[in-house]
Amino acid sequence: MAEPGVRVLGRACEVLDCFTEAEPRLGIGDIRSRTGLPATTVARIVSTLLQEGLLVREEDSYRVGLRVLVWSAPARSGSSLLGVARPFVEQLRDVTGESAGLYVRQGATRVLVESASSYHSVIYRGYVGQVLPLDAGAAGKCFMAFDEDALAAAGQAGPERHATAAARTELHRELEEVRERGWAYTEGERELGLNSVAAPVPGFGGLPQAALAIGGPSVRLDRAEADRVGPIVAATARAIAVRMGHVPAEESADV
Structure with missing residues (x-):
């Protein structure tokens, strides 16, 4: 059991x-419903965060x-991942024409930590710090396909998406396909008309340290286009791992 200070x-x-x-x-009330914590606990924590300047009260709301x-x-300066990945994210945007982003896993969610927006008029607009579920979208599929802990976390957080045996069977089929080809493609899983392609960035031990993804409207990023750019996304993700020293350069000679 965690120490009291750690729990707080x-x-x-x-x-x-x-x-x-x-x-x-x-x-x-919003904070209580989102955290599921008792009202007295939320009130105590909010009071402490206000005292430390981590929250600010404005009338009846907080920011x-x-x-x-x-x-x-x-945080950004000390992150070797972000320092290495930035030019690769921009290059992927330039090569594919779609918005590109780098995600890291946080429990049952993925967080956008680096992004480069497409130059098209109709684009996917993500923002650094954006928190998205693991069980929807190509980047989430990459974490689930190569990390059993990520798959378990996603299942616990969003069981309704894969509540039936048929849905679970389909999910495992999709994840096996991701493992076989090295990249994932999803159509409208998180938002109607928005498709995405992603590939894992291997860390030490083979588990994904991050997921590199592109997102765009279905009229441009359809299945045929995904088959064309999927290997490019995968090669770029592996190039980041090579630069980080997580994958030997000879394993990515084609990057």
């Missing part, structure tokens, strides 16, 4: 994780305090 820190993170770019202001910006610069 974990719950404070749960509260802060409730805030997103789409919903930057939340009421105390994340600007103090967190102090940590963003050293």
Whole structure:
């Protein structure tokens, strides 16, 4: 069992994780419903976060305090993954013409940590810090296909998507296909008309350290286009792993 201080820190993170770019202001009831924590616990944690400047109260709602910006610069500067991946993400955008992004896993979700927007008029617009479910979209499929812990976490968080035996069978078929070809393609799983292609960025031990993805409208990123760009996404993801030192260069001679 975690020490009391560790439990409090974990719950404070749960509260802060409730805030997103789409919903930057939340009421105390919103926080309770999103975390599932008791009202007294939420009130105590919110009070502490207010005192530390991590939350700010505006009338009856709360927003994340600007103090967190102090940590963003050293976080990016200290991340070797982001330092290495940025030019590859931009190159993938330029080669495919679609918005490209790099995701890392956080429990049953994936977080966009690097992005490059397409130059087309109609595009997929993601933003750094965006939190998305694992069980929808090509990037999530990459984590689930190559990491059993990710698959288990996704199953616990969103069982309704794969509640039937037929749905679970189809999911395992899809994940096996991802493992065989090295990249994933999904059509409208998270949003109607939005398709995506992704590939895992291998870390030490073979588990995905991240997932590299492109997203675009179905009129451009259809199955035929996915077959063309899928190997490109996979090669770029592996090139990031090579640059990180996670994959020997001779294993990616074709990148």
